[in-house]
Each structure stands twice: as structure tokens, then as C-alpha cells.
Amino acid sequence: MKKGRLEAFSDGVIAILITIMVLELKIPHEADVGALQDLAPVFITYVLSFVIVGIYWNNHHHMLQATDRINGKILWANLHLLFWLSLFPFFTGWMGENDFASLPTAAYGGVLLAAAVAYYLLQRTIVTEQGPDSPFAAALGRDVKGKISPVIYAVAIPLAFVNRWIALGLYVVVALMWLVPDRRLESKIERV
Amino acid sequence: MKKGRLEAFSDGVIAILITIMVLELKIPHEADVGALQDLAPVFITYVLSFVIVGIYWNNHHHMLQATDRINGKILWANLHLLFWLSLFPFFTGWMGENDFASLPTAAYGGVLLAAAVAYYLLQRTIVTEQGPDSPFAAALGRDVKGKISPVIYAVAIPLAFVNRWIALGLYVVVALMWLVPDRRLESKIERV
């Protein structure tokens, strides 16, 4: 099975999710600075979610670049990832509109955790299809970032009820960890 | 005629439908657990419709993978299928927001039935174009699932007025029937 449509469909869903999130920035009826200030928390959560979805798209791009064949299991593992990503606009909006209250902030972490686990499962499904000795498996290596991210999320979620800023800070830490270019991996994948 | 744009357009419409359905999960103004509990029926219907649309996308992918040429009739049979799929967000939301009341649950089954019939018609149109002796027709075989699904929906719709949970259970049964991998068919199509 060819991977073209899997990529195109994922691109479509991710592109729509990014733009649906921006709809949470409700246009204010006032034309003054205060109207924009009220939107600050919603805007901050939008930026955070935009970056996280951007990281997923980037990684998804790299991963499928190094994948030759796909099968029915990979299609469903991919749909499973898209399902959790599709809940980002809801939980981003819930956290933003409630000024980072504890429960929505923890729930946001829950969706981040579920998406990270779904991404890991998709990766494992592809490794199984490609074989443990494939260039893909070699390029993936120990996948330290992929394994640490869900652990940090799992730690952050209960901390949201202690101090929500700690939880939010940890979500940002994971995003920054992925934003810093990982030249070693990229060059390996390119060699694939 | 090449099939690339037919695939791309269908991917676009299906990707948007999946993400429009999530908009029915209206962001609550409260930040407590009760707010999430109120959303439970809408969330359950979202999961069900996400899985069903995912099955359609998967099957559509397999079907066109095994198709060489398309013509004007196939384009319109495909648009006919997309029309019924485009009504999923409306009927999913109507059923979810009315806590699975009888009429919306029956109507949801009606749209499932119409989409199943439209899918069957699209398949027949492709078989006619490819010829009854084509590898596509051979791989399709007796198409038991494709013929049983609309029958189950047709039985479930009136049952929604007797007991809506029976109807809903039958919709879930059809989804599970398709989710279980059908290795025989997949391997046959791959050989095409």
C-alpha cells in the first residue's frame, strides 16, 4: 500500500485542527486595548497548541519520509493519533477560557499524554512493519525524547492541582525539548 | 482520467467532516468535572462517528488503491457518497445533544444506511468500469460485510423506537465488524 493518501489525509486533518483552534479567539465587539487583553490567556494557549501541533506535523513528516510500505494496522494507528489531536481545540479552548484553572490544565495535559502515547504506538507499528533491522529502526535509535515526553506529561498532570503554573511550565519544557533541532536524528533519517 | 484528484478531494472532505464533528463538543464555561459529564453523550457519539468515518476512509483508500481508471459516473457516485457523509456531523450532533432520543437515534441510523448504500453503489460503478473479470471484482468477492451492513442498519432504525439502546448497539456491531481486520481481503487487494 502506498503512503501518499495517509500523508495527505493526515496533513488535511492537522491543517484543519490548527485553523479550528484559532476560532477560539472570539472577535471582541470593542475596539480597545482591553478587549485584546481579555483574550491574552486564549492567545497564549493558542500559541502553545500551535507549536505542539507543529511539532507533531514535523515529526510525522520525518517518520513517514523514512517509511516505505504501510498496512491496515498503520492506517488505524495513525487514525488513533489523529483522534487525540482532534481533541486539542476543545481542551485548548477549555484551558484558555478558564484562565488556566486546575482541572482544565490537567485535562489539557491528559490529551497531550494520550497523543504522545498514540504517537509512540504508531512508531512501534511502523517499526514492526519495517523490521527491527530496518534503517528506520536504526535511525530511531533509543528514541529518548519520545519516551521521556509522556513521563513528563504524566508527572505534570497531578501537579496541576498543586500549582497549575508548574504543570504548564512542564508542557512548555516538552515543547522546547522538541523544538531544539536534533541534528543527529535528522541526518540519520536523511541518510535513510 | 486519473484518480489522484478524486482521492485528494475525498480526503479533504472526509478530513474536514471529522474535524467539524468535534466542533459539536461545545467548550463549557465551567471548569469542573460536572461540565465534562454533561458532554458525555456528545463525546460518545463523536467517538462512534469518528470510528465510522475512519472505516469509510480506510475502505475508500483500499478500493481506489485497486482502481486504475475512473470516469464521470465514478466521480458522481463518489460525490453521492460524500453527500451522505457530509450529513454525519448534523445527525451525530442531533443524537448526542438529545441524549439518544428515539427519533434522532433512528435518523442517525438513516444516514448510516444511506451512506452504506451510496458506498455500495460507488463500488458497483467501479466494478462496471473495471469489468466483472477484473482483479478488483475478484478481490471484492461476495462482499458479505458490504451487503450485511445496510441490512443491519435497516433493522436497527425501527428498533430505535422500541429501545434506542438496541439500535445504538447494532450501529456499534456494524462498526466492530469492519474494525476487525479482514486479512483475506487485504492480502487479495494487495495482490492486485
Add this chain to the structure above:
Amino acid sequence: MKKGRLEAFSDGVIAILITIMVLELKIPHEADVGALQDLAPVFITYVLSFVIVGIYWNNHHHMLQATDRINGKILWANLHLLFWLSLFPFFTGWMGENDFASLPTAAYGGVLLAAAVAYYLLQRTIVTEQGPDSPFAAALGRDVKGKISPVIYAVAIPLAFVNRWIALGLYVVVALMWLVPDRRLESKIERV
């Protein structure tokens, strides 16, 4: 310049327009038959606009299938067409929610007319690029449908103020005229 992205971008915009139109079917709070009946005019306009947009997508598909090269002028002529198509959801909704009142029905015809003219201009721009002796120009022939359609729309618009059902009937006539397969043209384009 390659035509791939022009097709992909047009597919994206048209796919989104079709699905945005369905958002005008506002989910009712009641779970009875009356709630659906109230939606009947909005539903009818949705079906009409879905079919018309489907015809545009189909024709666009055929037209670009027969086009080799594109240039900056074609890109803008295409964006011009997409602009008018992008107003379909607004005018479809306005007509449907006002039960086919005269002014919205005339305005709907106005957008149909503008889109038909934009399509004609796009076609002319492509003919100019491909040359009057190109297979594309030959396949297009006298383009009777393409020339009659805007004339019928122009006649229907003022008639909306006399009797809106006449105007609406004429819009349907144009749609049916395009839906009837035009084998002669299709086979000619296929030979291109």
C-alpha cells in the same frame, strides 16, 4: 509551472466550502419531527448548492486534466473563481433561512452568475495559454452549456422579484443541464 498545487489548492477550498455549507443546518434542540421540518428550506438549498459545487469541481477536474502548463494569469483567474465560490455558503444560508424570499433568491442567482462568468474567464485564459489550435480548444468546441448558463442566470435574477419559484426553477434547470452526462465532450477530452 506545474498544475499540481493549483489542483490541490482548489480541491482544498472546494472541499471546505461544501462542508461549511452543511454548518448552516443548525442542530435543533428538540428531538421531534417538527424540528426537522423547520430545516426543510435550509436542507433543500444545501442539496442544490452541493450539486452546483459538485458540478464545478467535476468541470474544473476535466478542464485541468486537459491543461498542460499554467501561468500567473491562470492562477489569478482560478482564485477569482474560488472567490465567488467562497460566497456560496453565505448566500445559500441567506436564501434558506429566509424561506426563499425574493431578494436573497435573486442574490443567490447573482453569485451563481458571477461564478459562471469567472469559470468562463478561467477557461478563456487557459485557451489563450494553450493556443486556439490546441486539443483543449478543440475539445471545448462551441461550449454551448458554458455560454447558455450565465444567460439563464441573468434572466432568472429579475424574475425572482416576479415569482421566486421561477427563478429557483431556472437555477435547477441549469444544474440538471450539467448533470446530464455529455458523452461527446467527455470522450473528446479523454482523447486529449
Add this chain to the structure above:
Amino acid sequence: MKKGRLEAFSDGVIAILITIMVLELKIPHEADVGALQDLAPVFITYVLSFVIVGIYWNNHHHMLQATDRINGKILWANLHLLFWLSLFPFFTGWMGENDFASLPTAAYGGVLLAAAVAYYLLQRTIVTEQGPDSPFAAALGRDVKGKISPVIYAVAIPLAFVNRWIALGLYVVVALMWLVPDRRLESKIERV
């Protein structure tokens, strides 16, 4: 790394942004001419933003046409551009619904400026990847338009508080500057 998915993803996001902007044209409950007149400022801003987004899509198309390879930096520079474009619907709506009040008009210019800078940065990132002696860098030349546009926006923003029509006029001037075909550049890029 191949550029196909970068193009497809950007096409998806831009196609959705264009169609999301049209959602700001809220369907009026009245069926008279006054209802349309009230929408005039929102409609004018829609047309302006549609044209500007169309220009970005056109230029993005040309730029990537002349690009061979992409890397992680280009992916992120592109996401950075898409981020600012994703704020167009919000600021377009804010300006339109407040009848071009000073602050929203200045803020709209701010987003135009940010997008212009992001586009410039994306271009520089590609030049760095392709090399200063590449055909891409040669075709780009001195890039007068690309450098003047942000300067005009930066001048227009404070002027919005003096006279908003001057600011708006300057935004239109930049758009017209790009709409006028730049044959020299196009032919150079085509030769690439």
C-alpha cells in the same frame, strides 16, 4: 527531504484560512437590502484579506517551485509564516466589525507586517539552504517588493491613529503592487 508535504500542508492551511474568513460574513435574519449594507465593511475587509492571502499563496507557489531541497529549518520558517497568516481571520473580522476603528486597523497592519517579515525570513532560510549562487537566489535578485512591503506596513500602522483611511490605503497599495504582474521575475523563475 521532499517538498511535497510542505506544499500540501501549506495549501491546506491557506485554503482553510480563506474559507474561515468568509464565516465572518454572518448571515442576517432580514431579507432586505439594509441587511446587506450593514455587512459592507466586513465584506470589504474580506475582499482585501482574500486578495492578500491569494498573493501569499501565489508567491509561496512560485518560491517553492524554484526550491529543490528542504530541511527542518525551512519547515519551521514555513510554520512561522502560517502562524501569522492564521491570525488573519481574527484581525480581518475585528477591523471589519468595528468599521475600521483606529486600533483594529493598526492591529491588522501589525499582522500584515508580521506575515511579511515571516515571509522574508522563510525566503532567507531557503536562500541559505540553496546557496547564494543558486538559480533561486539569482531569480530573487534584489527583491525590491519584498523589502519595501514591510516598510510601508511599518509606516502605515502609526498613521492608523492619525487617519485610518491613510493606513488602509497603504495596505491596498502594497496589495496592488504585488497584483501587477512582475513578468521579469516570473520569467526568471520559470527559467530556473
